[in-house]
Amino acid sequence: MSGFDHLTTRLETALGWGRKFSLFHYPFITACCGMEYMSTACAHFDIDRFGAGLTRFSPRQADLLLVVGTVTHKLAPVLRTVYDQMLEPKWVIAFGACTVSGGIYQNYAVVQGIDKIIPVDIYIPGCPPRPEMVLDGLLKLQDRIQHQKQDWRWARKP
Amino acid sequence: MGQETLIEAIRTTLGPAVEGVADSFGDTVLILRADAVRPALAALREPPFDYAVLLDLTCVDFAAAEGRFELVYHLYSMARNVRLRLKASVPSADPAVASLVGLWKNAEWLEREVFDMFGVRFDGHPYLRRLLTYEGFEGHPLRKSYPWRLEQPRIPLKDEA
Numbered sequence: 001m002s003g004f005d006h007l008t009t010r011l012e013t014a015l016g017w018g019r020k021f022s023l024f025h026y027p028f029i030t031a032c033c034g035m036e037y038m039s040t041a042c043a044h045f046d047i048d049r050f051g052a053g054l055t056r057f058s059p060r061q062a063d064l065l066l067v068v069g070t071v072t073h074k075l076a077p078v079l080r081t082v083y084d085q086m087l088e089p090k091w092v093i094a095f096g097a098c099t100v101s102g103g104i105y106q107n108y109a110v111v112q113g114i115d116k117i118i119p120v121d122i123y124i125p126g127c128p129p130r131p132e133m134v135l136d137g138l139l140k141l142q143d144r145i146q147h148q149k150q151d152w153r154w155a156r157k158p
Numbered sequence: 159m160g161q162e163t164l165i166e167a168i169r170t171t172l173g174p175a176v177e178g179v180a181d182s183f184g185d186t187v188l189i190l191r192a193d194a195v196r197p198a199l200a201a202l203r204e205p206p207f208d209y210a211v212l213l214d215l216t217c218v219d220f221a222a223a224e225g226r227f228e229l230v231y232h233l234y235s236m237a238r239n240v241r242l243r244l245k246a247s248v249p250s251a252d253p254a255v256a257s258l259v260g261l262w263k264n265a266e267w268l269e270r271e272v273f274d275m276f277g278v279r280f281d282g283h284p285y286l287r288r289l290l291t292y293e294g295f296e297g298h299p300l301r302k303s304y305p306w307r308l309e310q311p312r313i314p315l316k317d318e319a
Contacts, residue, residue, distance in 0.1 A: 073312045074292045080313060106307055108299040109291070117313070 012150050019063075019089065020142035021051030026062035028082060031069030033096035036128040045131040050138055059085040064141075065118075070098040072109045076117050083118040089150075091141060094120045095134065097127040161186060164240075168207065172198050182243065190246040195229070196256035202233060202242065203261055209233035209242055212258065215268035217276045221302035226250035227278050231258075248278060257282040275300035 041047050056062040059082045071079055094114055097103035100123045102112035124137040165179055175194030180187040190198055202209045213232040220226055225247025233242040248255055257280040258265035269280040270289040277298035280286055292312055297304050
């Protein structure tokens, strides 16, 4: 008999491995960064190489929220609702300077960073960020997911 | 109709409503009395002037001036392919002017935007609500007196909750 017939791992490691390569992302696109998102997602840079190629246009089926573009105070309740509709476990990437800090807009209309509304895992600055930066951010997120302590929802919390 | 005869004809029709005439890059600019805006534009919309299109309606805040808010109307005549700009100043205390919704349908949103950003009231507007900001927004952000950097969160922010 050739090859291996068994391997050992820890359940958390296996779960992390499975989750990091099967990210279903929901693109929340509001502005010009969407162009960079498109080139990242399409064949030239191909986000699918890293297992994050399946775009879902319903937050209920997604576990990675890509917030791409400027978020205003008028839009903020919508973003919060979208985030709340996603099932656990879920992660958020702030894509572009506007989502990270408000970017060039410091005025009456724009939220100064989406982390004022929802928790953010990875910040990708840039106006807009290069697709390479986005992929780098994705790899960093995958690394985090791999080493993330899994939240056993069914386990009783002390 | 040459520009001079046009200005002469407008002056004859509108009478004392015209406070001044200027020229801006070849286009005629009329300064109007604020209370005469609606009848003046109603007359300009009809022949022989034929300014059938309201291209734009906006406002400028001259914070220090007597008539603080200057409303700017841009008209266009399809028949004669000429433009006309009209300006009218309203004071800072209770700024108000007559609405043009009865003349041009698109004045609805243009006036709502000016109301939203500058707080100028348009009398006779069917539903003068905010257009770009949201219900509950306090103040008018394009006024010079609006504090720059002032944010008005609609939902409680995480670090404030």
